[in-house]
Amino acid sequence: MSYCAINLPWLREPPADFAARCRAAGESLDAAGRELQFLANSRLSSRQATQLARAVRRCHEKHRDLNPLSPFRLGVLSGATADLLLDDLVAAAARHGVALEIIAAPFDQVVQQAFDPESLINTAKVDAVLIAVDHRWLKLDRPVLGEDSAAAVAQGVEQLKQVVEALRTHGGAPAILQTVPVPSLPLFGSFDRRVRGSMRAMLDDANRAIGSLAEEAGGFLLDVAALAEQVGTDGWFDPVQWAAYKLPFSANCTPIYADHLGRLLGAIRGKTRKCLVLDLDNTVWGGVVGDDGVAGLFLSQGDPRGEAFIAVQRSALELRERGIILAVCSKNDEAVARTSFREHPEMLLKEEHFAAFQANWVDKPSNLEAIAKALNIGLDALVLLDDNPAERAQVRAALPEVAVPELPNDPTWFAWHLRAAGYFEAVAFSAEDRLRVASYAADAQRSAVMAKARDLGEYLASLEMKIVFSPFDAKGRQRIAQLINKTNQFNLTTRRYTEGEVAEMEAAPSLFTMQVRLSDKFGDLGMIGIVICRSSPQDASTWEIDSWLMSCRVLGRKVEDAMLAKVVSEARMRGIRRLLGLYIPSPKNSMVASHYEKLGFHLRNRDARDRSEWELAVADYAPPGLPMICEDHYPADSDGSSKLPVMESAEDARAG
Amino acid sequence: MTRQEILATIRDILADVLDNESLQLTESSTAEQVEDWDSINQVKLLIGLENELNFRFSAQEVEGLKNVGALIDLVQRKVSAQT
Numbered sequence: 001m002s003y004c005a006i007n008l009p010w011l012r013e014p015p016a017d018f019a020a021r022c023r024a025a026g027e028s029l030d031a032a033g034r035e036l037q038f039l040a041n042s043r044l045s046s047r048q049a050t051q052l053a054r055a056v057r058r059c060h061e062k063h064r065d066l067n068p069l070s071p072f073r074l075g076v077l078s079g080a081t082a083d084l085l086l087d088d089l090v091a092a093a094a095r096h097g098v099a100l101e102i103i104a105a106p107f108d109q110v111v112q113q114a115f116d117p118e119s120l121i122n123t124a125k126v127d128a129v130l131i132a133v134d135h136r137w138l139k140l141d142r143p144v145l146g147e148d149s150a151a152a153v154a155q156g157v158e159q160l161k162q163v164v165e166a167l168r169t170h171g172g173a174p175a176i177l178q179t180v181p182v183p184s185l186p187l188f189g190s191f192d193r194r195v196r197g198s199m200r201a202m203l204d205d206a207n208r209a210i211g212s213l214a215e216e217a218g219g220f221l222l223d224v225a226a227l228a229e230q231v232g233t234d235g236w237f238d239p240v241q242w243a244a245y246k247l248p249f250s251a252n253c254t255p256i257y258a259d260h261l262g263r264l265l266g267a268i269r270g271k272t273r274k275c276l277v278l279d280l281d282n283t284v285w286g287g288v289v290g291d292d293g294v295a296g297l298f299l300s301q302g303d304p305r306g307e308a309f310i311a312v313q314r315s316a317l318e319l320r321e322r323g324i325i326l327a328v329c330s331k332n333d334e335a336v337a338r339t340s341f342r343e344h345p346e347m348l349l350k351e352e353h354f355a356a357f358q359a360n361w362v363d364k365p366s367n368l369e370a371i372a373k374a375l376n377i378g379l380d381a382l383v384l385l386d387d388n389p390a391e392r393a394q395v396r397a398a399l400p401e402v403a404v405p406e407l408p409n410d411p412t413w414f415a416w417h418l419r420a421a422g423y424f425e426a427v428a429f430s431a432e433d434r435l436r437v438a439s440y441a442a443d444a445q446r447s448a449v450m451a452k453a454r455d456l457g458e459y460l461a462s463l464e465m466k467i468v469f470s471p472f473d474a475k476g477r478q479r480i481a482q483l484i485n486k487t488n489q490f491n492l493t494t495r496r497y498t499e500g501e502v503a504e505m506e507a508a509p510s511l512f513t514m515q516v517r518l519s520d521k522f523g524d525l526g527m528i529g530i531v532i533c534r535s536s537p538q539d540a541s542t543w544e545i546d547s548w549l550m551s552c553r554v555l556g557r558k559v560e561d562a563m564l565a566k567v568v569s570e571a572r573m574r575g576i577r578r579l580l581g582l583y584i585p586s587p588k589n590s591m592v593a594s595h596y597e598k599l600g601f602h603l604r605n606r607d608a609r610d611r612s613e614w615e616l617a618v619a620d621y622a623p624p625g626l627p628m629i630c631e632d633h634y635p636a637d638s639d640g641s642s643k644l645p646v647m648e649s650a651e652d653a654r655a656g
Numbered sequence: 657m658t659r660q661e662i663l664a665t666i667r668d669i670l671a672d673v674l675d676n677e678s679l680q681l682t683e684s685s686t687a688e689q690v691e692d693w694d695s696i697n698q699v700k701l702l703i704g705l706e707n708e709l710n711f712r713f714s715a716q717e718v719e720g721l722k723n724v725g726a727l728i729d730l731v732q733r734k735v736s737a738q739t
Contacts, residue, residue: 046700046703046704047672050672050673050675054675081696081699083696084696084699084700084703240712240713240714240715241703243715244699244702244713244715244718244719245699245702247699251703
């Protein structure tokens with residue numbers, strides 16, 4: 001799907017039980033506010049927006065507490081049919097932390113409502129009044145040639161100004177004004193810009209004046225002109241829906257219009273997010289620094305892949321310039337991650353730009369909690385940018401308060417998704433905003449925050465993983481060799497083998513080989529793990545684990561547990577009684593120093609260079625519960641009888 | 657599409673719009689006979705039909721539809737014009 005803002009592509013799809021959960025939230029649920037915000041934070045059809053708005057309305061009717069949503073009473077005055085927008089407005093407001101109640105005036109009663117002290121809007125004690133009018137209400141819907149076009153603009157804006165002042169006088173509420181999009185009805189063509197009385201020129205003038213009016217009157221501005229420009233004005237205006245139903249703009253644009261108003265209301269209520277948290281590998285740079293090294297990262301001008309990541313970094317820096325705090329949350333070795341920021345010549349982001357730096361192997365929800373704690377801000381102030389859909393799903397499930405934009409596969413669009421999602425909507429900008437970032441960074445400097453792991457059983461089960469084990473074969477050969485030669489971090493022995501050597505292993509009788517593939521509901525992760533075992537020359541009933549390596553993409557998913565369970569079961573069938581694991585330290589593999597210990601092996605020996613040998617008695621091993629479906633392509637029947645010769649001792653092992 | 661299928665589609669969309677799952681509709685039903693079927697919900701129904709069946713009404717076409725049967729006539733014309 002190509003990028004198209006009208007579809008709100010940064011939002012996830014709603015949960016399958018959306019309608020039922022809306023009903024439940026409207027009736028009986030205690031934490032209704034939290035639930036409604038979670039439900040609203042997805043891409044809603046107009047029908048779903050209505051279901052959500054009904055739930056909010058029911059909560060209001062019963063005077064239920066909708067915390068953490070902040071209440072907001074909005075008056076709506078429109079020069080057209082606004083009724084079709086209202087449910088979407090309520091839903092979008094909930095998405096942005098606001099429990100919205102709408103008091104809508106009848107069709108085209110803007111002036112009457114504003115000037116009558118007893119009108120619905122003036123007596124409703126609203127927090128603000130949206131004045132949703134466009135070029136038609138301003139009487140700027142046709143060119144003014146040969147006359148005084150400036151007077152026409154002034155007259156339209158003056159009428160708006162009087163409405164704003166009347167509302168202030170009689171009702172006391174500030175106004176939310178809209179800029180006015182320009183319909184694409186060229187009169188002279190490009191020359192329209194140079195003719196003062198063309199619609200384009202007049203509406204440009206009017207929009208400047210409306211911006212000033214909002215500021216002078218202490219009101220707010222919803223930049224509908226910019227929104228229509230983003231969508232494309234030919235898609236924004238719908239002459240048929242205007243003629244038939246008096247809709248001010250196409251019904252297709254209702255969700256994005258509502259979202260923009262929701263952001264603004266959220267910003268008025270102080271819900272704007274404060275901190276952008278960045279994943280590193282394949283989000284801030286292309287590649288995996290732990291495996292590819294600093295020099296192997298894609299981050300260069302002139303390289304199409306690198307430019308995508310430069311755009312992400314530039315976006316982050318621009319946000320920081322206006323006062324958004326930056327933080328890192330990445331599954332990485334901290335020293336390796338920091339080195340990249342120091343040493344890569346084209347890195348725009350530097351260590352000192354980050355107020356918190358969580359690069360470790362702990363799960364992301366725990367790290368995000370640590371970041372919020374270190375910065376002393378709420379989880380609802382965080383936005384996480386992460387290319388990995390599984391990580392995004394995990395964070396959303398564990399911490400629904402954190403905003404996590406959906407991202408497409410092509411990183412070129414990352415910055416667009418981030419910027420268009422409107423997490424950082426502001427209604428003011430001051431010098432302090434810019435200074436604040438520096439103070440956060442100083443406060444939190446190197447405040448190493450210990451993050452605690454959480455029970456992830458439920459999350460792992462929800463991934464619906466399937467793991468497939470096969471012996472080395474010609475089909476997998478190239479990828480096996482690539483993994484063996486590229487994997488640095490999760491690699492117990494860092495032994496490298498050429499493609500030719502891998503091919504020889506396929507038929508070697510003294511070897512047990514295993515390639516591992518993983519898929520989950522988000523897609524196929526491909527080959528992610530390798531094990532090579534050799535029969536010990538000293539003891540035919542022992543396998544030495546020559547190589548064990550895994551892609552870091554699948555850390556924390558119990559893949560290693562599943563791999564061991566498979567190795568042990570194959571070992572049993574072949575009469576093997578003992579596994580010997582070896583850990584050889586390298587500059588990059590410290591994360592697996594206690595790999596065998598965690599899996600229940602016993603330390604046998606550790607030498608002066610910190611090489612360690614670990615032992616597992618096959619008879620003592622009990623397979624753990626695994627959160628995945630396992631499949632294998634080994635030439636053995638499932639009842640345990642093997643096509644390979646089974647030694648007698650295998651029976652003993654199985655009995656134990 | 658048969659008239660029966662179109663009627664079922666109209667019923668489903670209107671049931672959503674009116675939040676009334678048990679809504680009963682026949683060819684002779686009119687807006688006046690159905691609770692809450694006002695001009696706004698009529699617009700929601702028409703736009704819902706456009707999105708569901710992938711065509712666009714013109715402004716003239718949606719004027720003065722006297723009952724559900726007339727709407728079915730119109731939808732049938734639109735659908736057959738597509739193919």
